[in-house]
Amino acid sequence: MKTQFPNNFVFSQSNMQTYLNCRYKFYLRYIQKLTWPAQVTVDDLRFEEDRNTGIRFHQLLHQYFLGFKPELLIQIAENDPDNRISTWFQTFLASQYAQLQGKIESEKTITTCINDRNFIVKYDLLQFKDGQYTIYDWKTSNKVPNREKLMDSIQTRLYPVVLSEAYQNDQPINFIIWEIIAPNAPIVFSFLKQEILNNGRYIKELTDEILFLDNSDFFKTSNTRQCKICEYRSYCNRGTMPATFEELDENGLNEIEDYWITNGYDANLV
Ligand code: SF4
Numbered sequence: 001m002k003t004q005f006p007n008n009f010v011f012s013q014s015n016m017q018t019y020l021n022c023r024y025k026f027y028l029r030y031i032q033k034l035t036w037p038a039q040v041t042v043d044d045l046r047f048e049e050d051r052n053t054g055i056r057f058h059q060l061l062h063q064y065f066l067g068f069k070p071e072l073l074i075q076i077a078e079n080d081p082d083n084r085i086s087t088w089f090q091t092f093l094a095s096q097y098a099q100l101q102g103k104i105e106s107e108k109t110i111t112t113c114i115n116d117r118n119f120i121v122k123y124d125l126l127q128f129k130d131g132q133y134t135i136y137d138w139k140t141s142n143k144v145p146n147r148e149k150l151m152d153s154i155q156t157r158l159y160p161v162v163l164s165e166a167y168q169n170d171q172p173i174n175f176i177i178w179e180i181i182a183p184n185a186p187i188v189f190s191f192l193k194q195e196i197l198n199n200g201r202y203i204k205e206l207t208d209e210i211l212f213l214d215n216s217d218f219f220k221t222s223n224t225r226q227c228k229i230c231e232y233r234s235y236c237n238r239g240t241m242p243a244t245f246e247e248l249d250e251n252g253l254n255e256i257e258d259y260w261i262t263n264g265y266d267a268n269l270v
Contacts, residue, residue, distance in 0.1 A: 001215050003031060010111070010118045011207055017154045019210055021226050026210070027218035028232055036235050053082045054140035057180070058107075058124065060089055061138060064098070065106035065125065088140070088180045095183060097136065102129025112166040114200070117207050121162045133167070134174040135159050144182045151189065157199040160191045165200070 009030075019026040028034045060073055070093060077089040092098055105126040112119055125136035137155070139145065150156050160173040170193055177187040191199070220236060221227070227238035 003027075003211075003213055003215050003218070005031065005211065006033075008118060010120050012120050013155045013158055016158070016203075016206060016210075019206075020154065022221035022223075022230070023213075023218040024220040024236070025226075025230060025232060027215070028235070031218075034232075034235075036232050049082070050140075050142065053080075053084060056080060056082075057085055057088050057140055058138060060085070061092060061124070062106045064092075065104055091180060091183050095178075097178060100125075100127055100129075102127050110162055110166045112162055114161070114165050115204050115207075117204075117211075119158070119162050121159055123159065123163075126163070132171050132174065133163055133169060134176060135163065137175070137177045139177060139179045141179060141181070144179055144185070145177065145187065147187050150177060150187060156189060158203060160196050161200045161203055164193075164196045 015026065015030050018029060028036070060077060064070065064073055073089065074086075074093075077086040080086060105128075106124070108123045108126050110121050110123070123135055124138045127134040127136065137159075156175060160175060163169065163173060172193065173191050173196060175189040175191065177189075179185075179187070220238075224238060227233045227236065230236075230238070233239050
């Protein structure tokens, strides 16, 4: 039977990545909107602490780019209950990213329609300088991201496509991923127009596939590692024990991030 999508369904990095990780999870979460509370890791509290610390760090950078006085922000960072914030903020102030020139837009959300599909993307920072855009993504992971995996991720493919379409931009787009635990090794991508077009085609094919599947085509993943960090695992009879932090790889951390985001906001919009 043909799948009925919610009206005005909005594609995002997280729902498309969920689809690639497990079609059935996508179906439960975004089509059926089934909430199935379960502990995602045995260290949920630790994960939540890390996540909230990351959010506060992002807020500090946002305030910095809005023009708040650095002295005030240093004070806020020093008073933070997690002392990593102060160290991270000092690292940021000493980096080239504290001196960016051109037109700067922090925490910028873009919604756009491409090929009759709605998309939403939230950029940590956009810079427009010398006729070119650069996308910045701040990461506060516990592990240094793998360049090849990032290159293939929906985020890396989708962000330049949405920017290019929304701003009718034909120029190359740079994408810089700055991981705070490896501040001297940013991961830098530079996408030429043709590469952005290729990624646009990939996104179109993927959304075509998702939209035209029958209910029965949303099958369970064969990669049972995904199930360990999935809140639906007891629903699916894929085990009851949550994963440990150590069992999580980079994809796992992204999946948990997705879990927290989608359980905090309208699942259709994230
Ligand atoms: S438990 Fe496994 S099969 Fe079930 S939705 Fe989650 S990832 Fe998919």
